[in-house]
Amino acid sequence: MKFILLILFFSLVMFAYPVWRLGEWLQLPLVVLIVSTLLLFSSQFIARFVLRSHVNRATYLYRRAADFFLGMSPILLGLVLLVEITNLVVNFSPQSLQTLGFGILAITFVAGLWGLSVAWKPDIVTVRLLSDKLGKPVRFVQISDVHIGSRTVRFLEKTMQRVEALKPDFLCITGDFIDQSGITEDKLASLKYFSGPIYSCIGNHERYEDLEDIVSRMESLGVEVLRNRSVTADGLQLIGVDDHEDPEQVAKVLPTIEVLKNAFSILLYHRPEGIEAAQAQGVDLKLSGHTHNGQIVPFNKAVSSRFKFTKGLYPFKGSYLYVNEGTGTWGPTLRLGTRSEITVFELTPTQLNRYG
Numbered sequence: 289m290k291f292i293l294l295i296l297f298f299s300l301v302m303f304a305y306p307v308w309r310l311g312e313w314l315q316l317p318l319v320v321l322i323v324s325t326l327l328l329f330s331s332q333f334i335a336r337f338v339l340r341s342h343v344n345r346a347t348y349l350y351r352r353a354a355d356f357f358l359g360m361s362p363i364l365l366g367l368v369l370l371v372e373i374t375n376l377v378v379n380f381s382p383q384s385l386q387t388l389g390f391g392i393l394a395i396t397f398v399a400g401l402w403g404l405s406v407a408w409k410p411d412i413v414t415v416r417l418l419s420d421k422l423g424k425p426v427r428f429v430q431i432s433d434v435h436i437g438s439r440t441v442r443f444l445e446k447t448m449q450r451v452e453a454l455k456p457d458f459l460c461i462t463g464d465f466i467d468q469s470g471i472t473e474d475k476l477a478s479l480k481y482f483s484g485p486i487y488s489c490i491g492n493h494e495r496y497e498d499l500e501d502i503v504s505r506m507e508s509l510g511v512e513v514l515r516n517r518s519v520t521a522d523g524l525q526l527i528g529v530d531d532h533e534d535p536e537q538v539a540k541v542l543p544t545i546e547v548l549k550n551a552f553s554i555l556l557y558h559r560p561e562g563i564e565a566a567q568a569q570g571v572d573l574k575l576s577g578h579t580h581n582g583q584i585v586p587f588n589k590a591v592s593s594r595f596k597f598t599k600g601l602y603p604f605k606g607s608y609l610y611v612n613e614g615t616g617t618w619g620p621t622l623r624l625g626t627r628s629e630i631t632v633f634e635l636t637p638t639q640l641n642r643y644g
Contacts, residue, residue: 295333302361304329306368313371313389315382331357343470352621355438359584359620360400367392403584403622410447410615410628412454415601417608419572421552422637423523429456430631432558432577433614435493437468439621441475447615447630448481454632458484458521461511462577463491463531463558467618469498473505485521486511489528489556491578493618514556516541525551527571531558538562542569552635560597560611567607573633574607580614585625599626 307328311321331354339347371388374380380388429451436444451459459482466476479486488511494502503513512519514528525548529541538557547553547570555566560576581599582588592598602609613629 299329299332302365303331303357306361306365309368309372310364310389310392313382313385315386328357355620356400356622359403359622359624360396362584362586363399363624364392364396367395399624400622403620403624406623407617407621407628408443410450410630412450412632413629414632414634415610416634416636417573418636418638419552420638421550421572422635424637426522426524426552426633426635427456428458428460428633428635429454430460430462430575430610430612430633431615432462432575432612433464433491433580433618434461434616435464435467435614435618436471436475436616437466437497438618439616441478443616444476445478445481448478450630452482454630456484456632459486460526460554460556460575461486461488462556462575462612463489464493464577464618465491465506466497466502467493469501471502471505473508476505476509479506479509479511487519487526487528487556488513489558490515490531491558492531492533495531516545518545518547518553520548520551523551525553526556527553528556529562535561536565539565542566542571547571560595560609563597563602563604563607563609566609567605571607574609575612576609577612577614579611580618581626583614583617583624583626584620584622588626 304325307325308321311324316324335351335354339350371385371392375385431447431451434444434447465488488506490499490503490513503515506513514526515530516528518525518527527542527545527547529538531537534540539562542555542562542565549570553571553573555571555574557574557576559578563574566574579591579595579598582591588598597609597611599611599613602611610631612631613627615628615630617623617628
């Protein structure tokens with residue numbers, strides 16, 4: 289009951305209030321104002337619960353529209369509040385409020401187009417590290433939180449084309465690759481665009497959906513899904529730990545997997561938690577995602593209050609944690625104040641760096 293009340297309160301504040309006030313300032317007819325407010329107020333409930341099991345073109349478009357409104361709602365709310373507060377001092381005329389209302393719509397629309405363009409083209413981020421455990425240079429790519437389901441097959445195709453163009457030795461996927469049940473193998477076929485090995489761990493969204501089927505489809509396309517196990521390849525050890533809500537998941541699972549002391553070890557774990565346990569077990573580099581860095585301001589503040597590490601590279605007692613901000617997006621195909629990224633890691637032997 290508390291959860292339902294919280295959702296209702298959130299929807300009233302984020303959706304109903306700014307839409308109603310904006311409609312009043314724009315002098316919309318009462319019937320139009322009531323209908324539009326009710327539709328937008330209930331949009332997330334309809335998209336995520338009523339239509340969850342319905343998969344067709346119409347429901348897809350509705351969900352995308354509802355998610356886009358969700359993404360723009362913080363900007364809309366902030367602009368409405370700014371006018372409200374200013375109006376207490378200035379006391380705008382109805383005509384001025386109408387003009388400001390159109391201005392709010394224009395700013396929101398432009399911000400939405402910008403956020404959409406950022407979400408569609410991830411930045412290429414390069415991270416360079418040294419290690420005396422390496423016998424030769426290694427170059428690999430990390431993608432994370434692609435969210436196929438929320439994101440389209442076309443987005444995956446473009447992402448894999450860009451990964452292949454980077455010509456890395458291998459690719460790591462750090463969870464939340466899929467966030468919808470029933471994503472068929474043919475929709476994931478662009479994984480084959482990449483000519484090298486692909487290693488993956490599972491994220492929370494795979495667990496929420498048809499996990500075993502997802503793993504089976506990815507493996508049939510050549511992906512090595514590392515579920516609480518490791519593999520060695522060309523002097524490297526790649527370890528995958530299954531996602532879990534327990535903050536101690538890495539500390540509990542990693543001791544059951546032998547971390548090779550003489551090989552450069554890379555741990556794939558979806559959440560940016562457990563670097564302390566990973567370092568204690570001798571892991572050299574931990575790769576994570578999950579946070580999206582909030583994806584849309586001001587949600588980054590909420591994320592940073594939940595997770596100590598939210599984006600980028602963190603050295604820790606000789607080991608490293610890297611948190612990818614997310615290659616894709618969840619919910620709105622939108623980025624405001626954050627970036628989507630494809631991360632390129634360039635690992636160089638210490639001796640080669642010293643004398644080369």
